[in-house]
Amino acid sequence: SQQGEEDPQALSIQEGENATMNCSYKTSINNLQWYRQNSGRGLVHLILIRSNEREKHSGRLRVTLDTSKKSSSLLITASRAADTASYFCATVGVGYDKIIFGKGTRLHILP
Amino acid sequence: NAGVTQTPKFQVLKTGQSMTLQCAQDMNHEYMSWYRQDPGMGLRLIHYSVGAGITDQGEVPNGYNVSRSTTEDFPLRLLSAAPSQTSVYFCASSYSMGGRPDNEQFFGPGTRLTVL
Numbered sequence: 001s002q003q004g005e006e007d008p009q010a011l012s013i014q015e016g017e018n019a020t021m022n023c024s025y026k027t028s029i030n031n032l033q034w035y036r037q038n039s040g041r042g043l044v045h046l047i048l049i050r051s052n053e054r055e056k057h058s059g060r061l062r063v064t065l066d067t068s069k070k071s072s073s074l075l076i077t078a079s080r081a082a083d084t085a086s087y088f089c090a091t092v093g094v095g096y097d098k099i100i101f102g103k104g105t106r107l108h109i110l111p
Numbered sequence: 112n113a114g115v116t117q118t119p120k121f122q123v124l125k126t127g128q129s130m131t132l133q134c135a136q137d138m139n140h141e142y143m144s145w146y147r148q149d150p151g152m153g154l155r156l157i158h159y160s161v162g163a164g165i166t167d168q169g170e171v172p173n174g175y176n177v178s179r180s181t182t183e184d185f186p187l188r189l190l191s192a193a194p195s196q197t198s199v200y201f202c203a204s205s206y207s208m209g210g211r212p213d214n215e216q217f218f219g220p221g222t223r224l225t226v227l
Contacts, residue, residue: 045216
């Protein structure tokens with residue numbers, strides 16, 4: 001069964017606005033990763049956040065992790081047309097060696 | 112570095128045929144994995160390997176077989192193809208600490224498989 005569940009399933013926003021996607025998971029994790037996929041191509045790693053971290057930044061991306069709520073969020077600031085893609089969270093459970101993906105959020109940036 | 116390579120890019124099979132999807136990486140990563148992606152289902156883990164000679168099942172292993180004889184290669188075998196195996200298959204690799212996938216995964220470009 002899939003560990004992470006992204007919310008919303010789909011999101012459309014105007015270019016320049018901020019986009020926020022959420023990921024909830026069921027069991028304790030070692031780390032949580034966010035990936036982007038453009039049009040059915042291979043996935044590209046965005047950010048990895050470990051269970052003892054609360055926030056990480058990379059350029060226009062900000063990821064937060066709340067282990068008490070078993071949730072994470074990905075914020076993309078000042079969105080661009082090139083940000084149109086699907087975004088997936090993936091979790092590595094404590095004591096496990098599997099990387100399990102959620103179903104993803106489809107983000108569409110409107111011109 | 113070529114990164115993670117997958118062959119073939121496209122494949123059409125008839126029900127009952129067998130084939131091997133190839134995956135290779137040149138980053139000396141110990142951890143490798145296979146996923147399938149179906150519309151609306153995200154990526155589901157088929158099999159994974161924490162090092163040469165070690166493989167384990169993921170979420171949807173039935174109908175697939177893997178082996179890991181070298182660090183570089185991780186082929187996925189379809190034993191007797193079924194229409195339900197029509198999907199896009201992705202291979203990935205990552206550096207790991209003691210077998211734990213503790214770092215980002217690098218993905219191949221995928222293989223689009225159709226089973227008639």
